[in-house]
């Protein structure tokens with residue numbers, strides 16, 4: 201039976217959740233069949249027993265697993281004969297660094313540049329929830345949070361220097377082939393690509409070339425999903 205994969209659903213088939221992209225690429229990396237289940241923010245509570253608050257969630261023959269890191273660990277432990285996501289315990293540890301860095305630096309840096317765009321692309325039933333919950337987090341109207349992003353983008357680009365220096369001399373964070381670190385960081389940029397035409401990184405930035413490379417993996421899984429570039 202195929203694994204059921206609960207992903208966030210936006211307007212026009214836009215799957216914008218950065219965490220769900222980590223899981224989607226992990227499933228593809230393992231070569232596992234899955235049934236993609238687009239889910240509104242306001243419908244997450246209806247998945248399974250209703251005890252999970254966030255997506256991604258997978259249902260593997262009745263085994264429900266939520267949280268992208270827990271899912272990656274579950275897939276690695278349950279399907280050890282498939283290509284490894286981490287390349288061993290040391291790789292797992294380093295992938296956790298990329299999780300922390302992505303959340304603390306990349307997500308934090310880009311969220312305030314696309315938050316209004318996110319709102320504009322969520323499905324109709326989620327609009328009020330996203331505005332209310334995110335305005336509470338940011339303490340301001342979404343329009344005001346996003347305003348002036350042209351003045352902040354250079355600082356964001358500068359924060360990507362460690363990533364830039366790495367992927368200009370090797371194809372992937374995993375080396376010659378991609379691993380879960382690539383999927384973790386990719387999710388952040390795919391989040392932006394699916395809902396915003398704002399140019400977060402320059403066309404000639406090695407980070408952009410790396411993003412396109414990851415998007416080409418698994419028959420263009422990342423590239424083929426609706427997005428702006």
Ligand SMILES: N[C@@H](CCC(=O)N[C@@H](CS)C(=O)NCC(=O)O)C(=O)O
Nearest residue numbers: 217218219253254255256267268269
């Ligand atoms: N730690 C979780 C975070 C997942 C998460 O925050 N997912 C968002 C979608 S990108 C979500 O489901 N949010 C629910 C909400 O805001 O109500 C993971 O890595 O899976």
